Amino acid sequence: METLFACCVGFLSACGIFLMLRGRTFPVVLGLTMLSYAVNLFIFASGRLTLRGAAVLGTSEQYADPLPQALVLTAIVIGFAMTAFLVILAIRARADLGNDHVDGKLPEADAVKKESR
């Protein structure tokens, strides 16, 4: 189970980082979302992975650590709010700057300008 979990987290963060390095805002938003999923799974794993472990005392032989679960909840809420803000900001940037490149101008536009000179 640990291997599968670790592979999942690793794959999600790899995809997230790859997408974050793209030039347009939409892949960047997706990348950040994936990275935050990976982070949430990782926090969850910091309380150790147990099967059939209740977080309440006296209900099972093994206990799950409730704190990482609470932390994940906080992290999910914050991450969700931030992503929502980023999506709105990206739309506004598309409207204000006329394109969806993270730097506000397309690299091709520069090349075209130089050629026309």
Place this chain on the structure above:
Amino acid sequence: MWHLITAPILLPMFTALLIMLPPIHYSPNRRRWVSMVSSAIQLVLVVLLLLQVQQQGQLHYAIGNWQAPFGIILVADTLSVVLVCLTSFLALGAICYGSAGEDEKGSFFHPLFQFQVMGINGAFLTGDLFNLFVFFEVLLIASYALLIHAGGKNKTKAAVHYVVLNLTGSAIFLIALAVLYGTTGTLNIADMAQKVAQLPASDLMLVKSGALMLMIVFALKAAVLPLQFWLPATYASASAPVAALFAVMTKIGVYALLRVYTTIFGSEAGALSGIAADWLLPAGLATIALGAIGVMASQDFRKLVANLVLLSVGTLVSLVALQTQQAAAAALYYTVHSTLVTAALFLIADLIANQRGKAADRLVSGRKVVQPVLLGMMFMVGALSVAGLPPLSGFVGKVMLLQSVTDPDNRLWLWSLVLLSSLVVIVGLSRAGSTLFWRISGSDTVAETAKPLQVFAVCWLLLASPLLVIFAGPLTELSLQAAAQLYDTNTAVQLILGQEVTP
């Protein structure tokens, strides 16, 4: 009086909520007055808190009476309360400036501003690493919205970079926290300090990687090379009162570095003591150099001030990396000085830009400013202070920081870089000042003069500089005391955890 420590967090929160409710929300004047009065009350309360901390030593407050290390606690020691005082002082000035008209250029200026103050105060006061993350997010989401206040292409462009970078930073922060929690089983700073000292050898590398990831996050917030690229564009494009408040934001990163790498990974941490110093010192020194180059290369005055912020961050991070009591004391005094003066300079830059017509704050010849004497005096006081010339606070701060460096190797690097950067700052500021005030072309401007509230705000912040010199004796005493309290980690940790204090 026991609950006083929660006031710097609760007061801005309730003020922000109050401002958003009718009947206050419907009238710009009411919004302004509530915001200003609340900030003034907050300043009084935090000064009371400082007096209380002076009398009784370090205070801690268990939220909901859940005792450490299980519940979240707030810790008020001299260091954190001085920084909260600094924030309140700065916030009052910035809100007064904003109330002169800047706040009506977008919506929800005052609530967002109060939320950001709440986040900043909370980050200074918390004694729990995850709670630190939460307060970071509170101040960040408020700062995202404040950054695009009043709108414009430049702001949107800067905001996209700023938001994406900080979200990545938050992800790294969480990974670091999960690693630290997984190995030490706690997130309370005091408890973690004790656990780190007794780590089994198999966990050392994990904790080390977690600690260094935390360093990356704090270095990103503090804008240390190579994570500083977001700062000049962000600070230069934000509207003036927001940029003034942002002057304290980089200092939160520096504070977090100081706190975490002194209390948790300080001299008591066994194998992990001083892990950050090797990285922070060269990074800090390089940031000083880069800031100085930036000051010379800036094309407009606000970029120049943003580079001055960078320079002060570099100086502070180098001081933190020295890991001595004297250096921490010097860092505290220098933080107070540099934050207030750079904030004042951001406001002055806005006043100048408003009166120079199309040239704005670009360093080219332009129209004559309407109030050359007033703005010139303000500019001169700010420039003298930030460059570190006597008789203003920059001089005292620089003397303190130069004296605190005792190791000959460090002395060679830090002294030469700090002194050379001061020279560069003087050259850069004289060039900027003579261009802004004396290189005049075109007809006289018909721009409006600075409003009384704006002048008051700038004077309020600038006044701190001579005051820091007049009361330099008690204030250095205070910062030495704060540093001594910070470095007495054993006592602090045992007090928080309710154990018997062993000297």
